[in-house]
Amino acid sequence: MKTLVVARYNENLDWLDNIKDWNIIVYNKGECHPKESFKLSNLGRESGTYIHYIVSNYDNLPDYICFSQGDPFFHAPDIVQELNDFESCEDFTFFKRNGHPSCEGRPTLISNKNGGPNGFSMNIESFCNEIGIKLPDENELVFSPGAMFILTREAILRRSIEFYKSIASKLESHCPHEAYILERVWKYIFCPL
Numbered sequence: 001m002k003t004l005v006v007a008r009y010n011e012n013l014d015w016l017d018n019i020k021d022w023n024i025i026v027y028n029k030g031e032c033h034p035k036e037s038f039k040l041s042n043l044g045r046e047s048g049t050y051i052h053y054i055v056s057n058y059d060n061l062p063d064y065i066c067f068s069q070g071d072p073f074f075h076a077p078d079i080v081q082e083l084n085d086f087e088s089c090e091d092f093t094f095f096k097r098n099g100h101p102s103c104e105g106r107p108t109l110i111s112n113k114n115g116g117p118n119g120f121s122m123n124i125e126s127f128c129n130e131i132g133i134k135l136p137d138e139n140e141l142v143f144s145p146g147a148m149f150i151l152t153r154e155a156i157l158r159r160s161i162e163f164y165k166s167i168a169s170k171l172e173s174h175c176p177h178e179a180y181i182l183e184r185v186w187k188y189i190f191c192p193l
Contacts, residue, residue, distance in 0.1 A: 001023065001062035001063050001064075002021065002022045002023065002062060002063065002064040002065075002066070002086070003022065003023045003024075003025060003062040003064070003065050003066070004016075004019060004022040004023070004024045004025070004065075004066045004068060004083065005025050005027070005049070005050065005053045005065060005066065005067050005068070006024065006025065006026045006027065006068050006069070006070055007027055007029070007045075007046035007049035007050065007067070007068070007069055007070060008026050008027065008028050008029065008030060008037065008069075008070035009029050009030040009042070009070060010030035010031055010070075011030075011069070011070030011071040012070075012071070013026065013070060015072075015073075015079075015080060018080045018084075019080060019083055019084065020084050021084070022066070022083060023062065025038070025053070026038070026070075027039075027040045027049045027052065027053070028040065029041070029042040029043075029049070030042070040052060043171060043172055043176075044168075044171030044172070044176060044179055045171075045176070045179035045180075046067070046069050046147050046179070047147065047167075047171055047178070047179040047182040047183070048168070048171040048176075048179065049067075050067045050147075051164055051167050051168045051171060052168070053065075053067075054156055054164045055161060055164050055165055055168060058156075058157075058161045058164070061153040061156055061157070062153065063152065063153055064086070064088070064089070064150060064151070064152060064153075065150070065151055065152075065153070065156070066083060066086075066148075066149070066150045067147070067148060067149060067150075067151075068148045069146055069147070069148060072146065072148055074146070075095075075144070075145045075146030075148060076095040076146065076148055078095070079095060079148070082095055086150065089150055089151070089152065090152070091151060091152055091154065091155045091190065091191055092149060092150070092151040092152070092155050092186075092187060092190045092191050093149060093150050093151070094108055094144035094148075094149050094187075095144065095148060095149070095150075108142045108143060108144050109142075109143055109144070109145055110140050110141065110142060110143075111124075111140075111141045111143055111184045112139045112140065112141070113125045113135065113139050113141065115180065115181075115184065122177065122180060122181050122184075124141070124181050124184060124185065127170075127178060127181050128181075128185060128188070131163070131166050131167060131170070132163065133185055133188050133189055133192075134188065134192060134193045135185070135188055135193070136188075136193060141184050141185065141187075141188070142187060143183060143184045143185070143186070143187065144186075145183075146183075147182065147183040147186060149186060149187075151190050155190040155191065156190065158190070158192060159189065159190075159192075167182070
């Protein structure tokens with residue numbers, strides 16, 4: 001079973017009509033939308049939505065989960081085709097046809113442990129040490145802009161539900177700094193070193 005989890009604010013979701021063979025769950029943090037959705041408070045950006053889904057479904061996760069923003073096309077212009085072509089992945093995968101201008105044809109970006117060069121100053125290492133995420137020794141973090149990816153149930157279950165609840169407690173404001181950190185460390189959460 002495959003589930004697409006969409007973190008929506010006020011984006012148009014007509015693109016979801018073109019998705020085949022995925023169970024679609026929309027978490028809505030914005031105004032009412034005609035598509036069936038679950039209302040969440042507008043806290044924690046997309047990271048808060050992803051963590052909410054994980055904690056709420058920890059004991060009943062599907063085989064594959066895709067996490068996406070409500071309007072994924074700036075970061076992943078071919079997301080519909082990639083989802084419709086998706087069969088499986090080992091643990092965790094970024095979208096391969098990433099169209100973000102900073103990627104220069106690559107599916108990922110590189111950040112240092114302070115958030116640069118594509119972000120504002122962040123203390124990524126301190127945050128990760130506090131909640132128990134081991135980062136690579138080198139000062140390069142591979143991430144996908146927009147925090148959109150596909151992973152397996154097993155990748156999520158490598159960490160306890162308490163681990164995810166500890167992250168949720170850090171995302172209890174409208175636009176927490178930690179949400180930008182999580183964009184850079186999802187890979188290390190689900191594929192521990």
